[in-house]
Amino acid sequence: xxxxxxxxxxxxxxxxxxxxxxxxxxxxxxxxxxxxxxxxxxxxxxxxxxxxxxxxxxxxxxxxxxxxxxxxxxxxxxxxxxxxxxxxxxxxxxxxxxxxxxxxxxxxxxxxxxxxxxxxxxxxxxxxxxxxxxxxxxxxxxxxxxxxxxxxxxxxxxxxxxxxxxxxxxxxxxxxxxxxxxxxxxxxxxxxxxxxxxxxxxxxxxxxxxxxxxxxxxxxxxxxxxxxxxxxxxxxxxxxxxxxxxxxxxxxxxxxxxxxxxxxxxxxxxxxxxxxxxxxxxxxxxxxxxxxxxxxxxxxxxxxxxxxxxxxxxxxxxxxxxxxxxxxxxxxxxxxxxxxxxxxxxxxxxxxxxxxxxxxxxxxxxxxxxxxxxxxxxxxxxxxxxxxxxxxxxxxxxxxxxxxxxxxxxxxxxxxxxxxxxxxxxxxxxxxxxxxxxxxxxxxxxxxxxxxxxxxxxxxxxxxxxxxxxxxxxxxxxxxxxxxxxxxxxxxxxxxxxxxxxxxxxxxxxxxxxxxxxxxxxxxxxxxxxxxxxxxxxxxxxxxxxxxxxxxxxxxxxxxxxxxxxxxxxxxxxxxxxxxxxxxxxxxxxxxxxxxxxxxxxxxxxxxxxxxxxxxxxxxxxxxxxxxxxxxxxxxxxxxxxxxxxxxxxxxxxxxxxxxxxxxxxxxxxxxxxxxxxxxxxxxxxxxxxxxxxxxxxxxxxxxxxxxxxxxxxxxxxxxxxxxxxxxxxxxxxxxxxxxxxxxx
Numbered sequence: 248x249x250x251x252x253x254x255x256x257x258x259x260x261x262x263x264x265x266x267x268x269x270x271x272x273x274x275x276x277x278x279x280x281x282x283x284x285x286x287x288x289x290x291x292x293x294x295x296x297x298x299x300x301x302x303x304x305x306x307x308x309x310x311x312x313x314x315x316x317x318x319x320x321x322x323x324x325x326x327x328x329x330x331x332x333x334x335x336x337x338x339x340x341x342x343x344x345x346x347x348x349x350x351x352x353x354x355x356x357x358x359x360x361x362x363x364x365x366x367x368x369x370x371x372x373x374x375x376x377x378x379x380x381x382x383x384x385x386x387x388x389x390x391x392x393x394x395x396x397x398x399x400x401x402x403x404x405x406x407x408x409x410x411x412x413x414x415x416x417x418x419x420x421x422x423x424x425x426x427x428x429x430x431x432x433x434x435x436x437x438x439x440x441x442x443x444x445x446x447x448x449x450x451x452x453x454x455x456x457x458x459x460x461x462x463x464x465x466x467x468x469x470x471x472x473x474x475x476x477x478x479x480x481x482x483x484x485x486x487x488x489x490x491x492x493x494x495x496x497x498x499x500x501x502x503x504x505x506x507x508x509x510x511x512x513x514x515x516x517x518x519x520x521x522x523x524x525x526x527x528x529x530x531x532x533x534x535x536x537x538x539x540x541x542x543x544x545x546x547x548x549x550x551x552x553x554x555x556x557x558x559x560x561x562x563x564x565x566x567x568x569x570x571x572x573x574x575x576x577x578x579x580x581x582x583x584x585x586x587x588x589x590x591x592x593x594x595x596x597x598x599x600x601x602x603x604x605x606x607x608x609x610x611x612x613x614x615x616x617x618x619x620x621x622x623x624x625x626x627x628x629x630x631x632x633x634x635x636x637x638x639x640x641x642x643x644x645x646x647x648x649x650x651x652x653x654x655x656x657x658x659x660x661x662x663x664x665x666x667x668x669x670x671x672x673x674x675x676x677x678x679x680x681x682x683x684x685x686x687x688x689x690x691x692x693x694x695x696x697x698x699x700x701x702x703x704x705x706x707x708x709x710x711x712x713x714x715x716x717x718x719x720x721x722x723x724x725x726x727x728x729x730x731x732x733x734x735x736x737x738x739x740x741x742x743x744x745x746x747x748x749x750x751x752x753x754x755x756x757x758x759x760x761x762x763x764x765x766x767x768x769x770x771x772x773x774x775x776x777x778x779x780x781x782x783x784x785x786x787x788x789x790x791x792x793x794x795x796x797x798x799x800x801x802x803x804x805x806x807x808x809x810x811x812x813x814x815x816x817x818x819x820x821x822x823x824x825x826x827x828x829x830x831x832x833x834x835x836x837x838x839x840x841x842x843x844x845x846x847x848x849x850x851x852x853x854x855x856x857x858x859x860x861x862x863x864x865x866x867x868x869x870x871x872x873x874x875x876x877x878x879x880x881x882x883x884x885x886x887x888x889x890x891x892x893x894x895x896x897x898x899x900x901x902x903x904x905x906x907x908x909x910x911x912x913x914x915x916x917x918x919x920x921x922x923x924x925x926x927x928x929x930x931x932x933x934x935x936x937x938x939x940x941x942x943x944x945x946x947x948x949x950x951x952x953x954x955x956x957x958x959x960x961x962x963x964x965x966x967x968x969x970x971x972x973x974x975x976x977x978x979x980x981x982x983x984x985x986x987x988x989x990x991x992x
Contacts, residue, residue: 257384257394261401264725265377268406271738272369279372279415279736280365282743285311289770291750294835294862298746304737306545306556307415312783314416316773317349318368322359323776324930332508332954333930333989336773338782338791338811339762339827339973340949343930344505344991345512346786348418350459352505355421365744371417376732379424380405383630386427389434390581392634393641395717399724400634403566406728407626408539408559411735418459422467423623425451425458429471433491437482445494452498456505466621470588471495477584508991509786511953517789517806526557526619527598534667537564539731540688542681546734549684560596560622563727564696565720566633568660573636576643576652581635589628596622637720640703641713650707657700664693691730695723750863751775754831757857757865760874760925761830764813765845766838780827782811788950790972794891798823801895803888815845819895821853821870826901826970827948828874832866872902875935878944878975879919881905890971905944905969911977916941933987937978945985947974958986 271277284305286298289312317334320343324331331351334343344351355374358367380401387400404410404427413419429451436444452471455464472495479488499506532553534541539561543550562570574586594601596619643652670676671685702719705712754763754777762778772779780795785808792806798819813823823829832854838844847854847866858865884890885908893899894906921939928934937945944967951968957976958964960983969975976985 261380269373277738278369281737282739312769345508347461347509352457375420376405382428386431387634396634396637400630403630406732408561409623411732412556412559421458422460422463425455448494449498453501456502516786528558537692543684557619564692569636570629570632573632585628585632589625592621592624753858763831764829765833785809794972797891803891825871830871834864875923877921878905879915931989935985944975
């Protein structure tokens with residue numbers, strides 16, 4: 248038993264640290280999901296006083312409006328026997344698999360088939376730091392770091408700034424946590440030549456790409472390819488390097504369904520055209536490497552500068568010291584690799600001429616995303632360096648060579664702390680109310696540093712103090728990391744996770760085949776499967792965004808970066824609602840007669856009240872077209888801006904005339920009339936029964952997009968793009984069955 252403990256105690260230590268972090272879920276039944284934020288800030292729950300109360304973290308709205316509802320839609324669609332390729336509940340239809348953050352192919356989705364959804368979600372979230380810590384331990388041990396040093400690297404990485412602030416999303420962290428396992432596989436293959444390590448490498452590459460965040464997977468590739476080439480230069484083994492690179496390619500092939508579909512959506516989205524220096528970290532913000540809340544924290548509502556999540560680079564004062572010690576005292580390939588990768592990522596993450604140059608090169612993903620997130624490679628690299636630095640420091644103490652370097656580095660950091668304290672105490676560099684926050688949050692890293700400094704200086708003089716210094720180091724790093732993680736991460740009651748309220752039941756009863764419009768987002772529409780026309784996501788069909796935004800003035804406007812939201816009071820708002828089959832209006836009673844709200848109360852001919860309670864009303868839009876409608880007249884316009892101009896012109900009858908971009912071979916008979924009825928509607932397939940006394944055009948107000956195919960009475964036909972962003976097909980005289988089906992092939 249003692250031998251087993253001595254062998255596995257580092258793993259037990261990692262599990263213990265992780266359990267201390269996760270205990271609110273395991274011991275108190277709380278879940279790592281900000282349910283209090285949901286019910287206090289998001290309609291309709293926010294209108295019910297019974298949910299009001301304290302909110303821990305209100306800085307992660309995308310989880311509620313995107314990530315969690317997307318996961319629910321993914322699992323529900325799988326359960327129905329379909330692959331969730333298409334999401335019909337936002338943006339009038341949008342690719343779902345291709346929307347990278349949906350993480351449809353993540354193997355962790357299997358959790359949701361065996362345990363309740365919220366518990367599967369909790370395990371999905373909480374597993375991330377544990378897996379990251381274990382993988383990091385395996386890797387740094389493989390490159391020669393001792394057990395204690397490997398623990399330092401593991402804890403530093405698993406609760407580093409990036410890992411903590413993005414943990415609740417369940418996507419970004421998974422995309423990077425496979426990096427140490429991938430490097431472990433590379434190192435083991437160079438050492439042993441065993442085929443199994445190539446399989447591990449293939450697996451890590453594909454799993455990173457399936458994890459739900461391409462930008463972070465791209466950084467995973469930067470670290471992986473750099474490591475392979477770096478080691479190839481040292482090992483001089485062309486054969487091994489070739490097999491490793493082939494394995495990476497195989498990993499890409501395994502992930503091809505995700506990659507190909509996402510690249511297509513990227514090209515069709517507005518995101519591919521937006522190149523800007525976004526979210527680059529100001530140099531002064533790098534003090535948060537050791538004091539994460541120097542500029543405040545959204546959790547305590549006292550943050551006053553910057554973007555806490557986007558700019559988080561925390562690893563702690565002692566991992567930073569040990570990393571610096573490694574860089575100063577060691578001369579090896581490991582130091583060169585990690586220092587260049589880490590410092591290079593900092594150079595790209597901060598607001599500098601290098602980041603401006605990078606954006607100017609218009610490199611896809613790198614030049615269109617938040618540059619600061621590459622800071623995760625700094626966290627990874629310096630965590631690894633910390634383990635190497637600890638081993639070197641231990642050896643130097645043993646050989647009595649540590650005094651000069653230790654005093655030099657500790658002295659330099661002490662001067663940094665002294666200067667920082669002088670600036671915040673008497674420098675007046677910021678307003679007093681901000682300096683109070685800075686001073687309060689600088690105390691802990693200062694104490695942790697100077698207590699450790701005393702112990703290490705004593706250990707340098709007398710080895711009997713060394714065990715105390717090592718124990719303190721493990722405690723200080725774990726305590727600092729856990730304090731940071733526990734402060735940020737919400738653990739909230741299960742009963743507040745999407746609780747049922749009466750208006751939700753009323754929408755389910757009245758939505759039918761139509762769409763809904765109002766002050767609600769994906770947390771309602773996607774989660775409960777209510778089709779809508781608005782949407783929020785970086786990747787959506789650009790033409791649709793142009794169509795909706797242009798309704799505000801009736802002329803062409805570029806789509807917005809991440810949101811599609813129809814203006815509530817513009818001249819052409821009702822035209823869009825009618826064309827897109829918006830039959831239900833969600834209206835908070837408190838918004839009546841308010842200038843920002845959609846004026847549903849003004850036109851009693853158009854809108855009929857069908858549901859009312861104290862908080863909400865639902866109105867029927869009596870003039871909306873059915874989602875599937877027959878047309879017998881069309882105009883052909885090929886130029887984009889002219890299509891928009893014509894559609895929103897006052898003399899255009901959008902109820903009777905379609906705008907196409909090419910001429911169909913259609914001969915309409917006199918007094919043409921007919922009907923179309925949706926008889927089946929699932930995410931990837933729409934079946935419509937048509938009856939017409941003349942050839943005509945069947946219009947479906949769902950977005951046109953490559954991948955959709957149509958069969959009419961079993962025969963493949965052509966889909967025309969109609970009214971700028973939607974679908975139309977020619978139908979013959981008589982009865983027919985039209986089947987739209989979406990596939991990746």
